[in-house]
Amino acid sequence: MIGNGVLIPDTPIAIDYWRERQCNQSKLFFLSHYHADHMEGLNSSWSLKIYCSEITASLLIHEMSIRSDLVVSLQTGQPHVIPVDEMGCETMSVTLLDANHCPGAVMFLFEGYFGCILYTGDFRYDDQLHLQPGFPQSKQVDQLFLDNTYCNPKAQFPTRHDAFQIILNIIQQNPTSNVIIGLTHLGKEKLLEQLAVKLQTMIVVDSKRMQRLNLLGCLNVFTDQMDMGRIIVKYKNEITDSTIERWNQQSGPTIAIIPTALYIYQDRPPILDKRIYVVHYSDHSNYNELRQFVSVVKPCRITPII
Numbered sequence: 001m002i003g004n005g006v007l008i009p010d011t012p013i014a015i016d017y018w019r020e021r022q023c024n025q026s027k028l029f030f031l032s033h034y035h036a037d038h039m040e041g042l043n044s045s046w047s048l049k050i051y052c053s054e055i056t057a058s059l060l061i062h063e064m065s066i067r068s069d070l071v072v073s074l075q076t077g078q079p080h081v082i083p084v085d086e087m088g089c090e091t092m093s094v095t096l097l098d099a100n101h102c103p104g105a106v107m108f109l110f111e112g113y114f115g116c117i118l119y120t121g122d123f124r125y126d127d128q129l130h131l132q133p134g135f136p137q138s139k140q141v142d143q144l145f146l147d148n149t150y151c152n153p154k155a156q157f158p159t160r161h162d163a164f165q166i167i168l169n170i171i172q173q174n175p176t177s178n179v180i181i182g183l184t185h186l187g188k189e190k191l192l193e194q195l196a197v198k199l200q201t202m203i204v205v206d207s208k209r210m211q212r213l214n215l216l217g218c219l220n221v222f223t224d225q226m227d228m229g230r231i232i233v234k235y236k237n238e239i240t241d242s243t244i245e246r247w248n249q250q251s252g253p254t255i256a257i258i259p260t261a262l263y264i265y266q267d268r269p270p271i272l273d274k275r276i277y278v279v280h281y282s283d284h285s286n287y288n289e290l291r292q293f294v295s296v297v298k299p300c301r302i303t304p305i306i
């Protein structure tokens with residue numbers, strides 16, 4: 001395994017795996033979503049086809065400058081037949097399923113001579129996930145590759161709906177403060193949209209994120225004009241005890257919120273300033289949700305992935 005990628009043994013399938021020379025028998029390359037830890041080794045000089053969702057395809061072409069003729073964008077919810085050999089004598093099918101993780105993130109259901117394989121990639125389970133078209137409700141899944149990021153009984157954190165309410169309460173309890181939200185480059189756009197609508201404010205982002213949000217077709221609640229909104233998005237690594245102090249001195253009362261379950265195993269996050277709030281708003285499934293998902297899929301075998 002390299003990074004978070006997998007070569008599925010005895011198949012031509014490589015997922016989130018971009019070390020071409022080490023892919024002896026892999027001929028078909030799939031990208032589950034546009035997060036850096038799933039794209040290690042992928043760059044604009046890549047020269048083989050990449051199968052992915054429509055949103056991920058758009059990001060690959062417009063942000064990473066991958067050649068557009070190499071990017072095969074597939075709709076979710078329906079099987080797509082893909083030739084396994086050059087003559088097209090052997091085929092397999094892939095169905096993309098919404099992974100409920102970040103924009104464009106999908107699970108892959110592969111069916112072929114190797115049986116039936118479900119690869120979750122990063123995903124957040126909720127009670128609607130298995131009801132989407134194409135989900136293997138009545139199929140025997142031979143092998144489940146399962147996102148085990150939080151596969152630990154200690155990983156108890158709220159649904160995103162409940163975590164949103166916690167974030168909303170924090171902001172409403174600080175009615176005169178600017179609010180900085182700490183994020184990575186992609187993900188939690190729905191949270192921002194919900195906050196904008198609920199609090200009737202624009203969300204301020206930098207120009208690069210603004211371009212991406214336009215590409216994703218997000219609600220018209222974002223701006224790259226600094227004075228236009230009370231909520232400001234920054235990269236979460238920028239939020240430290242010293243920067244929150246500086247922002248308060250420069251711009252008046254300011255709080256910061258980091259929506260992540262990254263520190264779930266720690267008694268306290270590595271941040272001490274009381275103006276910084278870490279809320280367990282996660283785009284990964286918690287432990288109980290993973291158990292529920294497995295009980296729905298009922299696979300013959302499980303292989304953990306991250």
Ligand SMILES: [Zn+2]
Binds near residue numbers: 033035102122
């Ligand atoms: Zn991810």
